[in-house]
Each structure stands twice: as C-alpha cells, then as structure tokens.
Amino acid sequence: MTTDTPGRLLQLLSLLQTPREWPGGELAERLGVSRRTVRRDVDRLRELGYPVQATMGADGGYRLVAGKAMPPLVLDDEEAVAIAVGLRAGAGHAVAGVDEASVRALAKLEQVLPGRLRHRVSTLQAATTPLTSGDGASIAPETLTVMASTVAGRERLRFAYRAGDGSDSRRLTEPYRLVSTGRRWYLVAYDLDRDDWRTFRVDRVSEPFATGARFAPRELPTGSAAEYLRQSIQRRQDSYAYEVEFTGSVDFVASRVPAWAGRPEPLEAGGCVLRGTSGGPMEWLAVRLAMVGCDFVVREPGELVRCVRELGGRLSRAGGG
Structure with a gap:
C-alpha cells in the first residue's frame, strides 16, 4: 500500500498520462488504496492544474485530457531518454521548424536528468549517425543548451570564436537570443569587450562557458533578434x-x-x-x-x-x- 501522498500522486499522474481510460477500481488496485482515496487524489491533481476527466458508469473511469495550460509532465526513464535524444538530434542541425523553443526544452530536460540517464543519452547519440541534407552546419547540442540556459537565466557567457576570415578570439557576452535561420544557428548578444551588439554563428563557437554572473538585459537596437540578425547580414x-x-x-x-x-x-x-x-x-x-x-x-x-x-x-x- 502506498502511504506517501506525494509519491502516490506522482504514481497516479504517471498512470493517467498513459493515453487510455483507467477504471477507478484498477487505479485503486495499482496504488493499493481505496476508491475513495483515488477520488481525493484526482481532486488534488485537478487543483494542481491537471485536467482529469471522470466518466460515469458502474466502475467509473478517469483519463487525462487536453487543458488550457501545459502542466508538468512525469516521464519514466525510457521516455526521458527518448525525448532528450530526439531534441539533441534536432538541435544539432538548424532545420526549419526546430528553433529556439526546442533548444530551451532540451536545456531544461538535461538540467534535471539523473547522471545515469545523461550517460545513456550521450552513449546512444555517440553510437548513431544522423542522415542530413548536408546544407547546414553541424553543432554540438551541448553548445546550444549552454547558450540557451544563459539566455534564459540572463547569465554572462564566455566562449572561443573563429571568425569567417579564420581569426580566433575569446568573447565575453551578455546573450540575448538564439535565432535559427533554417540552415544555421546564430547568437545575438552584447559583446562586453567591444561594447556593442554582435551576432555569432554558433557553428563557429567552441568552449562555451556559463560564468554565473547575472546581468540586467539591455535594450536591443531593433524590435526583435530576428530583425537585428537580418540587418546584420545586410551590412x-x-x-x-x-x-x-x-x-x-x-x-x-x-x-x-x-x-x-x-x-x-x-x-x-x-x-x-x-x-x-x-x-x-x-x-x-x-x-x-x-x-x-x-x-x-x-x-x-x-x-x-x-x-x-x-x-x-x-x-x-x-x-x-
């Protein structure tokens, strides 16, 4: 019998996230509690924002349906590894439809992945070779996730950069946004050493390091990072x-x-x-x-x-x- 209420709620949520209807009696048996306790736990999940739908009938049933907001998901080990591998594969190439949102999701997921799962993800990716079109530059997913985390956390970012003419430099920046053009990833950031805004091709970045130093965001000269990148390319x-x-x-x-x-x-x-x-x-x-x-x-x-x-x-x- 599950006596730990938080643990039982997580177990119930994990069951409900399976796309099927669960009879109340089966849930009670799985959790080792009474049907009355199942009903109370379902009410607690609803209070937390999970849209649990109940159906009438001899045994009554419950299922998770689409709601107005996206509540937190509970993933088992295999699901977490599958999602991380998929996001890494997409993030490594700036393809249309895979933009900053997927990189932010990957950064959040890898931040909480246990060490054993992180190792499984890295091992699986190292053992596979993606079949790509060859028209975009490959990027290490770790580079994108470090950048995404500094953008979200307003944290200064240091990295090595190789310019188009082959010259190497070290940059200390206040990252603003990652922008995907469909073929490449760019970082729009304020370059502290040059005291000006800059765009950086992410495939030319190496050794990205989150310094831990926070900063107050500056106002971008243009309305959006995409517009600033467009004007930068134009120049x-x-x-x-x-x-x-x-x-x-x-x-x-x-x-x-x-x-x-x-x-x-x-x-x-x-x-x-x-x-x-x-x-x-x-x-x-x-x-x-x-x-x-x-x-x-x-x-x-x-x-x-x-x-x-x-x-x-x-x-x-x-x-x-």
Missing part, C-alpha cells in the same frame, strides 16, 4: 538584396518563410512582395523560395533570377519534362 559585404513577388497572401507567405527573410507586404493587384537581404548561397535561397508553395517571380537580383531558372530546368529534367 556584410557578401550580402545581396532580393525582391520576390508571390501570388499567395501575406499571411500564407509569412508562415512559409523564415523570420530573417523579412516580412512580406501586400500588393494592390493581389499577392505580396518580399524584400530582404541574404548572405547565404543563392542556390539555397532559390530552393527556399520554391518551397513556399505558390507561384512567384524574382524581380532582383539578376543572378538570383538565373539561379531560379537553372533550378527550374534541373527539376523539370529530373521529372522527365
């Missing part, structure tokens, strides 16, 4: 401006392009126009434009127009056209 010499018209609506196109690409604007004749700046390969931008899912016309630059034509011809030939 680089190897960047180029582009203008693309889409037949789709503003909301549709905005939902299919990354934030760094800019915000589309409506056109009087219908559709919308996207203006932005990129410092990445034009081939990649051409692919991303084609993936939006509606017809489009590249207005500039001419090199991007040629790139899109070549891509279209290559895809047409591949399809037998």
